[in-house]
Amino acid sequence: xxxxLNDEPRVVSAGVDLFAAALVAQAVPVTTVDWRPPVDxxxxxxxxVLADPRRPEANELALTRMLEAGAELVDVRPAREVLGLEPxxxxxxxxxxxxxxxxxxxxxxxxxxxxxxxxAPTASAAESLLxxxxxxxxxxxxxxxxxxxxxGVVSPSMWLFELADPASGRTAWCSLNEGxxxxxxxxxxxxxxxxxxxxxxxxxxxxxxxxxxxxGPVDVKAIVAQMVQMGDEGHNRNRAGxxxxxxxxxxxxxxxxxxxxxxxAAAAFIGGNDHFFLNLxxxxxxxxxxxxxxxxxxxxxxxxxRNGTDFGIQxxxxxxxxxxxxxxxxxxxxxxxxxxxxxxxxxxDSAITETIGLGGFAMAAAPAIVRFVGGSVPDAxxxxxxxxxxxxxxxxxxxxxxxxxxxxxxxxxxxLVARTGVLPQINTGIAGRVAGTGQVGAGLVxxxxxxxxxxxxxxxxxxxxxxxxx
Numbered sequence: 001x002x003x004x005l006n007d008e009p010r011v012v013s014a015g016v017d018l019f020a021a022a023l024v025a026q027a028v029p030v031t032t033v034d035w036r037p038p039v040d041x042x043x044x045x046x047x048x049v050l051a052d053p054r055r056p057e058a059n060e061l062a063l064t065r066m067l068e069a070g071a072e073l074v075d076v077r078p079a080r081e082v083l084g085l086e087p088x089x090x091x092x093x094x095x096x097x098x099x100x101x102x103x104x105x106x107x108x109x110x111x112x113x114x115x116x117x118x119x120a121p122t123a124s125a126a127e128s129l130l131x132x133x134x135x136x137x138x139x140x141x142x143x144x145x146x147x148x149x150x151x152g153v154v155s156p157s158m159w160l161f162e163l164a165d166p167a168s169g170r171t172a173w174c175s176l177n178e179g180x181x182x183x184x185x186x187x188x189x190x191x192x193x194x195x196x197x198x199x200x201x202x203x204x205x206x207x208x209x210x211x212x213x214x215x216g217p218v219d220v221k222a223i224v225a226q227m228v229q230m231g232d233e234g235h236n237r238n239r240a241g242x243x244x245x246x247x248x249x250x251x252x253x254x255x256x257x258x259x260x261x262x263x264x265a266a267a268a269f270i271g272g273n274d275h276f277f278l279n280l281x282x283x284x285x286x287x288x289x290x291x292x293x294x295x296x297x298x299x300x301x302x303x304x305x306r307n308g309t310d311f312g313i314q315x316x317x318x319x320x321x322x323x324x325x326x327x328x329x330x331x332x333x334x335x336x337x338x339x340x341x342x343x344x345x346x347x348x349d350s351a352i353t354e355t356i357g358l359g360g361f362a363m364a365a366a367p368a369i370v371r372f373v374g375g376s377v378p379d380a381x382x383x384x385x386x387x388x389x390x391x392x393x394x395x396x397x398x399x400x401x402x403x404x405x406x407x408x409x410x411x412x413x414x415x416l417v418a419r420t421g422v423l424p425q426i427n428t429g430i431a432g433r434v435a436g437t438g439q440v441g442a443g444l445v446x447x448x449x450x451x452x453x454x455x456x457x458x459x460x461x462x463x464x465x466x467x468x469x470x
Contacts, residue, residue: 244277
């Protein structure tokens with residue numbers, strides 16, 4: 001186009017990089033615009049949702065509530081006390097799923113929980129009991145106000161971290177972290193798995209309870225803020241967070257009156273398990289997103305979760321409805337002789353970390369994570385920058401030093417996902433697809449776009465019609 005003042009030729013290039021580059025090479029002034037067409041089939045829904053007069057204020061309110069939410073570890077108790085779970089009742093990660101559709105890792109974890117609770121004498125008997133379904137039941141952790149890593153299976157005798165938000169009084173919970181490898185959350189259920197769970201219930205849980213009750217609440221949100229500036233991203237790297245937690249709990253553990261051998265074993269277990277703090281980041285994330293839930297007109301994502309078969313999301317403006325699609329399989333690094341053929345599709349509630357701007361969104365703050373999940377340091381920086389394009393704001397409490405202390409990208413907006421085609425980036429562990437295998441690797445994965453387009457359609461259908469002309 002011609003400049004109206006000096007008649008110089010100028011070009012505006014929208015999304016055609018080769019065209020722009022060719023013009024720049026000819027010394028033609030070019031203004032580039034980063035524009036992408038919306039995802040196919042979403043135009044009508046986008047028009048309706050973006051025209052909703054409630055949306056700007058609703059999203060601002062959702063962001064404000066997310067940023068104001070706190071997270072304190074206030075207790076450690078068995079699930080039977082926290083949730084009222086009874087024998088034969090289980091919870092799991094992700095959206096609802098039946099035994100027939102359950103993935104190998106979820107089946108393995110349910111088998112292990114059944115053995116742990118003494119409901120069956122053998123793995124085959126546990127599988128028959130679960131398949132029959134007449135005396136057992138299970139449902140999503142999210143539907144009961146909590147989160148579960150990987151398979152996420154919780155049974156009555158398992159101990160839970162219980163967190164509270166001082167701003168609202170809301171609570172959230174998560175199981176204790178078992179470590180890596182052959183563990184229940186990855187679908188393993190061998191004798192060593194059950195023995196470890198019993199030690200956690202008999203020794204670790206009561207000792208943590210005594211420490212928290214004796215030492216007072218632990219400010220989990222403050223630890224997360226510090227760990228992000230120490231090289232942790234809160235999903236697959238929690239080394240600094242784990243050690244800071246141990247620093248806060250250890251004096252009260254020593255002073256609890258428990259046998260010194262138990263204190264030493266617990267301290268060694270926590271200190272030797274870099275992922276231990278993940279199970280506190282997750283319920284802290286649940287408190288943050290729950291604060292934004294249920295706001296009419298809001299297009300902010302409040303849940304991203306997977307059960308190993310389906311990926312599901314929930315959105316503030318559509319309440320507790322799940323929008324699901326087949327889960328993708330992570331791509332990454334594998335342990336030992338394992339490879340892609342051994343991998344199960346994406347699983348776990350731990351994507352709550354990405355939902356609040358950590359995990360895959362915060363890889364710029366944790367460049368060492370690429371050695372665990374694959375990729376490169378430039379990839380990590382580019383990914384974090386890209387996530388700002390699909391979020392409604394930033395969380396200054398979780399600041400990334402390498403990005404000049406810019407706050408974590410917070411509040412995934414389904415309209416921005418649909419308009420740009422950019423999907424959230426998740427870094428995650430990889431479970432073996434065969435029940436009983438355990439962990440086979442770690443890597444990167446994205447949700448299926450169909451979750452977001454389905455949620456957009458539902459949100460569009462909920463937009464009130466314009467008032468009739470007078």
